[in-house]
Each structure stands twice: as structure tokens, then as C-alpha cells.
Amino acid sequence: MTDGPRKDESPRIRLQGCLDRTPFPLPDDVDLDRTAKRLARDTEALSLAGASVTVHLLSSFLTDYLVDHLILMFARRGMAANIRQGEYGVIAGAILDDANSLHSDPPDLILILPSFRDLAFCPPMGASVEQAAHAVDQEVQFWTNLWSALSVPVIQLSFDTPPYRPLAEADGMIPGGLSHYARGVNMELAAQVPLSVTLVDAESLARKAGLANWHDAHVYNLCKQPFSMAALPHVADALSATAAGIRGLGRKALVVDLDDTLWGGVVGDDGVVNLELGPETPEGEAFTAFQMYLAQLRQRGIILAVCSKNVDEVARGPFQMHPAMVLKEDDFACFVANFDDKPSNLRRIAAELNLGLDALVFVDDNPVERALMRRELPQVMTIEMPENPALYATAVDACRAFPMARLTADDLRRADSYTARANTGKAMAAASDMDGFLASLEARAIMEPVGPGTQVRMAQLLAKTNQFKLNPSVFSAEELQDRRDHVIALRLVDRLQDYGIVAVAVLDPATDASGTWTVCNWVMSCRVFARRLEFVMMAEIVQRARNGGAQALELTYRPSDRNGLIADLLPKLGFIPLDDDDRFALPVQQQAENIYSAHHMEIVRPDE
């Protein structure tokens, strides 16, 4: 049978057998009913899960099915939970009753699980803003009063929004709407929550579970459990992760592999320039996104470490040389690249960081390395990584490895750039005109030479662009290499992101005494329209032509059903149609310097 170990095995094997059914992250459709029930009944195996934690459950709905799942999920986070269920449907009554075991025999932790049905001060549908705010105050005061009567840590589910909306779209938008009210109460609860209480975001859980699983009217009618059975593992997981955080069992460091984890490809085989990383390819973009997620984890205080099977200096190459690396060498507290087995290296990393193995998370694209890690060091949280790098960040995120109730100054200590970024963000939010907005983006146009790392993207941009394109002519990467002195390519970077190479123009110098240069083709990515990048490019084209002694520029514009915007643009750039159907010309020497002004953007020329 596949649901767990046999009953005649040792308690430790029985526990491990149950935990093996609960990988990180939990699959969306995981069915753990039998496993949860089995572990809940097996006190001998359960006692080996970790320190014992007494949990008192207060809920306004049926929690009998949830209890088994809580036990399993607490065990998965290193806690042997002893769960006491309060009387069904009684929350306030239990807290206010001095004789209740909450007070006479205090648990280690209280879980409070209300639902939107418990909102007690809902404003009438036609309520004013003031009336609704007053209702929110009353509701929040009710809860802060209850919390003040409790002396042990509390985890409380925030209010979910109801499955029906009598006010239709307005239900979430106007003061008298119930959805609007539930959200308002949640915001205010979060603002007033004391240190002893941690809120779990019910709306986020509901989104994850899907509406049909979160609000299951059929199940609710049968047994007063609001969500479907399928949602149980995920609700229990969120609560147990939060409990782990409160009890100091959250993970503290994330150890990553490099090849095919931080970038696509094998640096030792493929070389730094051929790695998939950065906005030029879909795969590269996915690895960039993952690095950005890890950078955010680091910013909130999670320690990063590298564990790679590589020669040390080869492994460091991309950090030093690849332009698209988001993470830098000094983002990692520990950098281990050698050919020892990874469990030994993780022991080394744990020792160096002065952390327990149970504080580590291991991220590796290789299933063999993961299987070895799970077998050798089950204390380490080994994440089941998806094959598609586009899903890496959400897979790590879904593990809830780093629960957090509050962001402290300490967490952010190493985040040097935080304040500076916040300030530029204000400038951007405040900008109300186009010039101000563009200036606030702090864009840089970087002129890129044709080279091994760029020519493929340039050829691809010339071939794939449809809208901003003069004519159908294309150039292979090799042709671009041959013409490299007359190719202008621009990479756009601003405070939001690196867009990669977004514009390419190919020039043909004059072959006779007329001094007429040809713009063979010119393309720009539609992602950067409205950034006035066409003027930056034009200035660059004119300057190149002028430096080469050109008298005039000519180009061929071949209208298609997609590139109509070129027709409007050419006159703005100073081009004049020639008698010949689709030829346009521009006398470069008479062109005023400032017509293509690009004051909103810094121009960077790497070779200067």
C-alpha cells in the first residue's frame, strides 16, 4: 500500500513514512487524509517528531477533520502537537470564562479560527464611511479585549470574505459592503495586533485553495466545516508554519546550487558568456526572476549560501563576469564549491554559519542530489524543485520555510540600499507629467557592441520585430559580426528592471563620394515604446554617420499591416520622402544637435 509504512515497523520509520508523504512544497492536490489519521493515532511515532507543543483550538466551525491534519503538519515542522479542541463554535465564551482550561491549564499556543460569519458589528448596506469606520473600531476592540485576557501566544486566522456578494462588485468597494468590511477589519486588526498575536492571512489562503475549495457550501451544510477536505492540508500547513516561526523553528538559511539553479547551463562546460541568464531569452529571464526572489529573501534577513559541485574559481566566474547576475558574491555568507558530496558540505556550511542543520533549506535542480540530501540529512528542508525554472521562486515560496510575524530592523540590517530605493520610488509615484515620469525611472541606455554574448539576441530582434521595423531585411548573427562597426544596439536599464537589448540599427556606410549612408534596417522592441528611445537611437545613428563623414542618411520604409507607426515617426525625426516610392532621406550635417534630445536618460558607451 502506498499510504505509509506498515504498523510493524519501528516508530521512527513509521513517522518518516508519514512525513515522506508531505514533500516541500505540498502539491496542490495532495490527499493526506489517511496519512494524517494514521499519525494522529500513532502516539509513539508522533512523540519522535520533536518537542511537544500543547495547542488549544478555538473555532467557530467544525475542526475535527482539521485536527489530524494539524498534527501531521506540526510534525512536519518538528513539533509533536497535543491538540485540545475547545467547544465547537465557542471563541469569546471560552476566553472570557476564567474556569476554562485556557486559563487553568494554559497551553503553549492558542489557535483562533473565526470566519466572516463571526463579524459582529457589520455596518448596514447604506453605511457612510464614518459609520463603517466606527463598526471596524468596535470589531477590533472586541478582539483586542479578548487577546488581552490571554497570556500565551495566539495564532489567529484573519477574516475571509464571504462567497456571495449581495452588492455585486460594490460589495468590496463601498463602506456598507461585507467584503469591504471584512478587509477593513483585517487591516485594522493587523495595525493593532499585540506582540503576542500573529495573524495568518485568510485571503491569501483562500486564493491559494481556490474559491471552490475555501467555501464549500455542500461540506458546510453536512458538517459545519467551511472549506472542502482538499483545503485541509494547506490550512494546516499555514498554521503550522506560523507556529514554527513563533517557536523559533523557522529556517534561517537557504543553500543553493549554481548550475541550472541560479543560471541555465553548466558554467564549467558552457562558459560564462553562454549561460542562460538575463532578459534575452525566456529561460534566462526565469533564472533572473529566481535570483531576484532570493535577493528579496536576503533583504529580509535570510542567509544565503552556495553549495556547488565545481572548481571554486569557475563557480565564481559568473558572479564576477556575467552582466545579468542579480546576486553578487558578497550576498552569500558562505560559498562552497568543490567535489565533495553535498551532505558533507551542508554540515560544513551549518558549522561555518553556526546554525543547526534544521535551520537550512536546500535548493538544487538535480533530483539525485535532493534524494541523497533527504536520505542523509532529513533535518534539512530539501525543496522538491519543479523542472521549469519559471516556477522556481513560487516553489520555494510555497514551502513557507521562513515564517515571519513582523519585519524587524534587525532583519533589514544588511539591506543597505533600502532607503535609497524607497526615495526614488516616491519620486516615481509623484511624477505627474511624462518628462517627470521618464526622469524618475532613472533609465540608462547602454550601447552594446556586437559580440558573442549579444549577436544572437540582435539577430533575433531584427527577425522577430514586426511593429517598429523599417523593412523586412534580416541579418544573421554572422553578418552582424561582419558589420559590427556599423551596428548600433541599445540595452535599456532602469530602476525597475533590465530590459536587455531592445533596439538595433544596421548602417551601411557610403561607397561613393556622395556621402550618403543607408540605414539598412532599424528595429525596436514594443516593450519600450513610449520611452522616447527612438530619439536616443536616432541621435546615436546621426552621430555615427557624422563621425564617418556622412552627408546624408537614407532608408527604405516598406509599410506592412503592422509597422504603420514608422510612417508617423519618420517626419518627426526629420526624414523627407524622396520621389522614389518608399525611400526617405535626412541631411545629417545640417541637423541641429538638440532635436533628438534625450535629457531623461543617461547614455552609456562601454568602450569610452
Place this chain on the structure above:
Amino acid sequence: MNPETILEKLSDVFRDVFDDDDLALTRETTAADIEEWDSLNQIKLILGCEKTFDLRLKPREINSLQDIGAMVDHIHGLLA
């Protein structure tokens, strides 16, 4: 689906709910034969049947059934 197949699939639902792979149902099995058959497990059985046979069961109709044979016939009737 014939009654024999329904009984087989029903047995799987019961094994799952009661976490007992050796559990064997006959048409004569009643709630009294299975120790853990309480109201909570009854709901799990209803939900399990609904999923397995892709139908909706009315709790009142289910609760009035005397034994597994009656349940098989009830499901058989709903699927017909």
C-alpha cells in the same frame, strides 16, 4: 455500473476512510460491524462516495439505509 463493481469501489472508499486495507464489505455489513463508523466518518463516506461515483447524495436518504446492500442498490439506482 453493475452492483458487484459498485460494492468493490465502495469497499475502497471504506478502506480509505477507516485506514484499513483489510476491511472487506459484504451486502450484509452494517454500521454496527465497523467500530469507528461514527457521524464524522459517515460524512467522509458520503463525500468519498460522491467523488468516486461522481454523484450527489442526500444525507437523509443515506442515513435511512439499513446495510451496505441497500447502499449499493441506492447508488445503483442513482447511476441508472
